[in-house]
Amino acid sequence: MNEDRDKCIRAGMDDYISKPVHKVDLLGAIKRATPPKAGSPPGDGKNETPGNPGTDDGVLFKRLKGDKQKVENLLTLFKEELPVSLLTIEMAFESKNAGELKEACHGLRGMLLAMEMKKRASLAEQIELLAYRRKFGEIGNLLPLLKTEMEQAVHYLENSIK
Numbered sequence: 001m002n003e004d005r006d007k008c009i010r011a012g013m014d015d016y017i018s019k020p021v022h023k024v025d026l027l028g029a030i031k032r033a034t035p036p037k038a039g040s041p042p043g044d045g046k047n048e049t050p051g052n053p054g055t056d057d058g059v060l061f062k063r064l065k066g067d068k069q070k071v072e073n074l075l076t077l078f079k080e081e082l083p084v085s086l087l088t089i090e091m092a093f094e095s096k097n098a099g100e101l102k103e104a105c106h107g108l109r110g111m112l113l114a115m116e117m118k119k120r121a122s123l124a125e126q127i128e129l130l131a132y133r134r135k136f137g138e139i140g141n142l143l144p145l146l147k148t149e150m151e152q153a154v155h156y157l158e159n160s161i162k
Helices: 002-010 023-033 057-063 070-095 100-112 118-132 136-160
Strands: none
Touching: 002 118, 070 100, 070 136, 100 118, 118 136
């Protein structure tokens, strides 16, 4: 449950995996928790958090068994809700309304999880947790990344259903 995840992260856990555990989620958590070996080449930056959420958009196609019509329907709903969500986040940030910012980020995270965009959802969650702590300076650093990630998500899905 989302509340469990939030409690664990707030309590100091570095990551959280919910049941049922999927291999890709487990391996991702292990990779994020394991420091790179000395002398190993740096990663390509994909699918890493925080700071570079990467992309896991293709998971949605796998879940929907490549049904472009279903993806298009989800994309339409996503594109309708996304501008309102981003505007709410921006306005709450500008007015330093931590409660509204947490709520808006929580809603965006839910939308992203429904779209199987777990890496991007973790960015929304990171901002949500910073809002809980009223760390508006750090949030200000992440908002441009959030906007870029949302643009990339829409662009990826639009090009994938053509």
